[in-house]
Amino acid sequence: MNLAWWWMPLLVILVVLAVAGLGWWWAGRDSTKGDAVLVAHTRRLTRLPAYRAALGRQRVRLVGLAVLIGVTLLPLAVAAGRPGTEQTIDPEKRNRDIMLCLDVSGSMFATDRAVLNNFAEIVTNFQGERIGLVLFNNQAVTAFPLTDDYQLVSEQLQGYADGFSYFSESEYDPIAGTANLRIPASSLVGDGLASCVNNFDHADEERPRAIILGSDNEVHGSGVYTLGEAADLAKEQDVRVYALNPKPQGTTHAQLSEASERTGGRAWGLDSAGATDDVTKSIEELEASRLPDVAPVHVRTDLPTVPVVLGMLGLLCLYPLLWWWRR
Template sequence: MELAFWWLPIVVIVTLVAAIAAGWWLGRHRAGGRAIANSWRVTELPGYRKALARSGLFIGVTAVVLALVLATGTVAAARWVYTRVETPEKYNRDIVLCLDVSGSMTEYDADVIDRYLEMLPGFEGERMSLVLWNSSAVPVFPLTDDYAFVEDQLKTVRDAMKSGTGSAVYTSGTLTRPGASLVGDGLASCVMQFPGAEPSSEEPPVDDGRSRSIILATDNVVNGAPTVSLDQAAAYARDNFITVFGLDANEYRDAFAAEYEGVMSQYEFPYFPLTAEDSVDEIVDTITSEQTSKIQGAPQLYVIDRPEFWLWGLLIGVPVFLVCARRLRI
């Protein structure tokens, strides 16, 4: 506990001492009154003595109240604060939701987002990001552990997907190139959300000890010519120490599904057909059950200002002093 403006009480005390000294000096040099003959007859009266005693007591009470009001006001103005240093602990887990928002995928994407909204209250320091893509990718928000913000963004996208209206919420910016469901480009864009994974970097991939996961939800029905193939994007993810959880929304066991499963198997990434029961739940549970250690965040200084006690003192003391001053005709 300490005073934020520690010098303020010193200023108040010096000012009070100066005011008292000035008052005493002026009182000594003030012209005296005239003596009244036989005034002792009045001062010896019992009623006078009682009135004088009451007046002295009231002056004393008023002085005490004024002192308390000044002290309380001084402390309130000087800000009585509590300080503490905390070193936050966070789980070293990063998760990117990498969702194909082509027309055939929005229903499945909404299920994935729903599951993550259920998991948010149990998160503690995990960082999340959301990337929506079709022929081009749009990062909705970068990796962050601001869960209130994450929840608001996920609900906005989920509600737009479920309502069937307002598709611009989740498709804006995802169709800037010819084609649709360019999976390799979408996955590569999601990989770039992780620190140190920029393809232009000349430094080797960064292994910062954090668990890195991508949930890739797509039907892999590519329509067009992607810049990066799914195989190349998967290799890019592996080279940056990222685990891709493949969620296949293709309802048919065709060549697209075979390619998707084959690439995931080649790089030893988990693969889940969306037709399998509880596939979304299994992916999320697998990620969140990974053994992760806590990391120490940067120490943070908290300064807590608690003026309530002193303000309540002023709220009570000032009216009491005003009543006393009124009675004394100050």
């Protein structure tokens, strides 16, 4: 927090001190010198215990009053200086779209929570990109469409991650609608990937697009698209695929790697060292066009509430005290 008018509190304090000093000087003038009455042996009176006690009480009152005035004055002086916060906001928006695509079939159930946590970690490295999430088994469901509401993205990813616990009480059901009993197949990665490709909007605009695919590529049965055909579809629409595989070995991983690389992307093992950073860096390397009407905006937020409230509380205490004292 800083002060917009840093000099104002100093000015207020100097003015108050000047007025107080002038009042002290004026009060010290012996305006009744001509009417003064000289009294002998007053020292005996001033040495009386009752007199000294009364004088002590008077000094305590004056000190207390001075402290209360100071405590009241200081917050009001700070409020006069316009306390607040300042920040420079860059309204730059990158027109990149990133679709998170997650296989929620039975073979992935034990690792999907880790994949979603990995997604969440990757998302924290972006700002301004639109993020979406598609869940699939033998059919795909859009968990949430492309959005730049990062609070919603974070809440949704955490909710679906919690939904993969065996004793979950989460309101999010990550497998709801992803298993069609009329389709004798599961983990149709080709169909899932194709659905993710088709979830991108603004097809007529040249927007850098990427898919982060979480799957072990253990396909059972056949769907509309094979993994290779879905990769070709992604390549046609200039969508790069980056895959995270919790079981990065064997033929299935090799197929996933080949399909990802065909689109200009790459596949990693979920637990590979630096996989999250590599995915982020790879997406950052995508050309990010910027909107033309962007310029840094300096925003100041005034925060006068606390000093004003403290000053008003001081005044509320000061006036009754002065009234009681005058009695």
